Amino acid sequence: MNGLYDELLVALHGIWLRRWLALGVGWAIALVGWTVVGMIPNRYESVSRILIQTNSLLPDKVGITSQDQQQGIESVRQTLLSAVNLQQVVRGTDLAQRAKTDKAVADAAAGLTKNIKIISQQDNLFEISASSGDSSLSDATNAKLSRQIVQKLIDLFVDGNLAGGRMETGQTLTFLNAQLNLRGQQLADAEAKRQQFSEKYMALLPGTGSISDRIDAARTEMSRIDGDLSAAQSGLAAVNGQLAATPAATRTPGTMSAGAVGDGRAAAIQAQIADGQARGWTNAHPDMVALRNQLARTPAGGGGTGSMSAGTSTPNPMYVSLRSMQAEKQAVAGALSSRKAQIQAQINGVLAAQAANPEMAAQQTELDRNYTVLKTQYDKMLADREDVKLRGQVQTQTDAIKFSVIDPPSAPRIPAAPNRPLLLTLVLLVALAGGAGAAFALGQLRKTYATAPRLAAASGLPVLGSIGEVIPQAEKTERRRKLKLFAGGGAALAGVYAILMIVEFIQRSMVA
Structure with missing residues (x-):
């Protein structure tokens, strides 16, 4: 511990011996650093927060879900910083006084891109901030301009969602109406072709669906009729047997x-x-x-x-009843036989038409497919148009989205950047450290021994004694004068630092 303490004392002694070098280097670093800090323009930032409230009752009933609403809000936020909107900001603020031409307006809008931030703090809470740090403008003008930019952005934020949403609804309805008219005409043509085909071929076989579907349905019905006919014939044979064993009269x-x-x-x-x-x-x-x-x-x-x-x-009543049942079953069997023959004739007619026109089934399939596709598209577009109409009415007649300014655009009083007091202080500390470091480095380059033990350690020889410095009175007077000059130089450095700090705070008070 004593060795470390001795080393510290030796280092401080070496710096003190070269104190004028340390003072000069410190002044040089301080002047350069303070000049650089003074050249950095102040940047003033205005901040505002807005709350977007969505109506969660009626919109959900008409298909406007919360996800759709959030997507709409996100879309507005993304398009807010577009080139067109930023040009509107330039024209709506004091920037228009300097941007007279379209090229100047475009350049100013491009510069605003880096100075505007839109941050989503929560789901419906947004923070809009804008900064201005033009070195050619005064601090008061930069502070005022930052507030104007934020206010213009809020106006565009509101108008872009309300007016833009209504304009989009109108354009969508116009497009859907035109497409519905086109699809309706195509659907009518497809339906007319289906009707012509049905009148030419499909009348041969009743039912619905394609030709193959109708043939399959007819064959299924024939199978059912065959079963019913077999049951009817079996019942008729049973009645005939009973009738043969029953007398016609009783005695x-x-x-x-x-x-x-x-x-x-x-x-x-x-x-x-x-x-x-x-x-x-x-x-x-x-x-x-x-x-x-x-x-x-x-x-x-x-x-x-x-x-x-x-x-x-x-007459035998049982015989009479059996005769009646016999007649009924004979009629049922005859009707089933006639229906079977009719269906078979229809199937034969369709098969003959297919043999005469092999492309008939393919033609019907194509007509049905085209009609189904057009009908599906038409119904979907019709539903979409009604949905868009209802959404437009909701947006127009109800406040589906409300904007509330939680914090109005702030009027900045102090610059957001740079933190000049901190930078000035850091420059002063760096200057002091740089001066001390330069003096210490020079002492290390020039090998001197401040104490007898250091000389003995360096030479390896015993030191028999040391002679103290004898200072004459004139030398003492000269040293006192130089010490006063050194103290004055250090005090001047601190004074310049204090003056710079005072000037900084005076400029801030002038902006406020």
Whole structure:
């Protein structure tokens, strides 16, 4: 610790011996540094904050989501610093006094790009700042100009969202109306071609869809009819079997003899046989075979005669009911057969038309595809137009977006840059350090030994003694005079620093 302390004392002694060098270097560094700091123009910055409030009730109902609103706000923020808007800022502020031509306005607008910042502090809170530091203008003018730029940006921010949104809505509606008229005409032409094709070919086979779809539907219906026809024929055969085993009349005991009853039944069976022959049934038909067997079992079937007794003969209700069911099932089976034949004829007609015109299916597919595409586009554009209309009404008749100025553009009183008091102080400290460093470096270049131990350590020889300096009275007087001059030089350096600080604060008070 003592060695370190001795080294410090030796270094300070060496600097003190070369104090005039340290003072001169310090003055040189200070003058150069303060001159550079004085040449830096003051830059004044004005800041404002605005809040954008979105109406979250009605817009959501018409499809204007919060995401759409945020995208609209972000778009306005991005386009706010466009060249056109910045030129409007130049023309709307005191910058227009210096920018007389279009080229000068464009150059001034390009210079504003680096001096304007728009920062999103929160979702709906924006900070707009602008700075002005033209060296050819006074500090008061720069401060005023920065505030004007921010105010003009706020005006453009509001107008760009409201008026721009309405203009965009009008242009969009004009475009959609023109496209709807064009799509409507194309859709009408496509529909007319489909109608002509349908009247020429599709009338052969009813239904909807393409030709192949209609053929498939017809074949499906034929399969269903085949099933129904088989069920109807099975039911008819069952009724015929029951009818063959059911007598046509019933005999009341004591009213008619066996011969008379047999004659009546035989007559009824013969009538059924005649009816079957009229329908075209052959003798091998199951119903005809059953009727002839029944006729053979009838007592009067062999041609015998009978006599009347005290009894009577009445029609059999079961037989009558079965005859009715038989007629009904015959009608159903006949209708199904006719429908099957009709559908088969329609399918044959379409297949014949396809054979005559192989491109018919491809033509129909193309017509349907074009019509479907045009119809989809037309419906979508129609819905979009109504949506745009409703959005435009919402923006016009309701305040979908509100702008609130939280902090109006500030009137700067002190420059945002540079921090001149800090720079002046740093220059002074650098000057003092530079002067001391120069004196110390010179002392290191010139090898002298301030104490006997340092000389002994450097030479390696023992030092027997040391002789102190004897200063005459005249030398002492001269040293006191030089010391006063040195103190005056140091005080002058501090005085210049103080004067510069006073001048800086006086200039700030003049801006305020």
